[in-house]
Amino acid sequence: MANKNGSLHIFFLPFMTHGHMIPCVDMAKLFAAKGVRTTIITTPLNAPIISKAIEKTKNHQIKEIQIQSIKFPNTIDTGLPEGCEHSDSLPSPDSFLDLIIAAKLLQEPFEQLLLHQRPNCVIADWFFPWATDSxxxxxIPRLDFHGISFFSLCAYKIMRLYEPYKNVSSDSESFVIPNFPGEIKMKRLQVGEFVMKDDVSYCNFWKELKVSDGEGKVYGEVVNSFYELExxxxxxxxxxxxxxxxxxxxLSLCNKDKEEKTCRGKEACIDEHECLKWLDTKKGNSVVYVCFGSLMNLPDSQLGEIAMGLEASGQEFIWVVGKRKEDKEEWVPQGFEKRMEGKGLIIRGWAPQVLILEHQAIGAFVTHCGWNSTLEAVTAGVPMITFPMSGEQFYNEKLVTEVLKxxxxVGVEKWGKLSADSNVKWDAIEKAVKMVLKGKEAKEMRNKAKLLANMARRAVEEGGSSDSNLNALIQELGSLSR
Structure with missing residues (x-):
């Protein structure tokens, strides 16, 4: 379809955090590969991150993707530190709402771009409810990009419509999600304060989302999933x-070679060749990959339990711990890193996750169940050990463990704000690792995961379900602009 859609122009507006920017850039590349003129709108300090990812695209059929910067509000208006235009530069995780609020001040310059360039469609992150009115x-029709699963989208909608958590007498009592396929049980502890109580700090934001979401104001939604999966x-x-x-x-499957996969998000703090070379020395399906995303925070006590669980399991592992304030061993048992030399690779910072998951040595993924990570594991055919913390992650856990199987x-019970709000003990981690890699159900899980991986790749091939949906969407948007 390339070149047929050159007159169609779409604005992409990603939220300023890696978990939202990465799939949005991948999506822009998909549209561009179909010949659609694409422009990504972002702020000056985020533009280089996006530019780097686009520059590595090897598909020469893709027309140039434009990046348009709009000035981020100054510190007087936002209360954020100078140069804070991304979740990575926030003073603390508690400042995340401040970033969302600050983003509202992008509305006026965004509308100036709409006035002068008049795109045919706006695909905006759901953290920008104001983009609907703009x-x-x-x-101009506005499409939402949530970046989460259909399972979670349904669950969120139902929770806010029916409030089933009000029908139980305690936080730990289970309830069935009503008007929902399958008998999925949740606990009030796992739902999240911002859904249940319209948490005061997020109250205005949720009100704006409801207004934007209701009354048919949003034309539709693009979803980073494939039909056969859910x-x-x-x-x-x-x-x-x-x-x-x-x-x-x-969306991650638009990246075809190692360089493209490595350049998604931040620069990896470990050379991908070194990492893959280390994996090349390991047996197939033998290594545990541990990573909790770009936003999640774990206390040192929990990291210590994870370390003890990994050691007790006897399995080799790659563990992305992020950057620690202190480069000492206080967060792990004494002598842990020395004992694990050759057996465990600890990465302090960003890792080339897609490349790691795709390696044949990886047999399990300990994950926070963020949707990007979950779908990347599905795409790579890797079974998961679920360790949800926040957002919609408890819903994704149910999808992985009870629906997809x-x-x-590992038994996390309580939802927290960008952090684990419960202390999972080392023996639970050891048990989960052994179940996925060596238990009687391990082979069955691995076979199911490989089958889903094949389905995922077929979905994005020419004529596959996702490719056909993309073509249909482009055709519909084209007909609206005639």
Whole structure:
């Protein structure tokens, strides 16, 4: 379809955190590969991150993707430190809401771009509810990009409609999610304060989302998933909950070679060749990969339990711990790193996750169940050990462990704000690792995961479900602009 859609122009507006920017850039590349003129709108300090990812694209059929910068509000208006335009530069995780609020001040310069360039469509992150009204001012359809699964989209909608957590007598009592495919049980502890109580700090933000989301103001949604993975929930979302959506993922599969996969997000703090060379020395399906995403924070006490669990399991591992304030061993048992030399690779910072997951030596992934990580594991055919913390991660855990049956939970019970709010003991981690790698169900989980990986790749191939959905969406947007 390349070149047929050159007159169609789409603005992409990603939120300023890696978990939102990475899939949005991948999506822009997908549209561009179909010949659509694409412009990514961001702030000056985020532009180089996006530019680097685009420069490594090897598909010469893709027209140049434009990056348009709009000035981020100054510190007087936002209360954020100078140069704080990304979640990485926030003073603390508690400042995340400040970043969302500050982003509202991008509305005026964004509308100036709409006025002068008049794109045919705006695809904006759901953290920008104001983009709906901005697009409407110029008669431009706005598509939402949530960056989460159909399962979670349905669950969020139902929780806010029916409030089933109010029908139990305690936080630890289970309830069944009503009007939802399958008998999925949750606990009030796992739902999240911002859903249950309209947490005061997020109250205005949720009100804006409800207004933007309601009354048909949003034209539809693009979803980073593929139909075969969660068809019951995709159908439920569209047919029962009355949404209009297009699953066009897995978006990460638009990156074809090592260089493209390495340059998503931040620069890796370990050379990918060194990392892959280390994995090349290991047996197939023998290494545990441990990573909790770009935003999540774990206390030192929990990191210590994870270290003891990994050591007790006897398995080799790659563990992305992020950058520690102190480069000492206080967060792990004494002598742990020395004992694990050759057996465990600890990465302090950013890692080339897609490349690691795709390596044949990886047999399990200990994950926080963020959707990007979850879908990347599905795409690589790797079973998961689920360790949810925040956001929609407890829903993703249910999808992985109870619906897809390609993972086991470590037993996290309580939702927290960008952090684990419960202390999982080392023996639970050891048990989960052994179940996924050596237990009687391990082979069955691995086979299911490999089957889903094959489905994922077929979905994005020409004529596959996601490729067909993308073509249909482009055709529909083109017809709206005639």
């Amino acid at each position: 697009a409407a001012k110029f008669g 068809k019951d929930y995709a159908d439920h979302y569209n047919n029962e909950l009355g949404r209009k959506s297009w699953p066009i993922g897995p 390609i993972g086991v939970p």
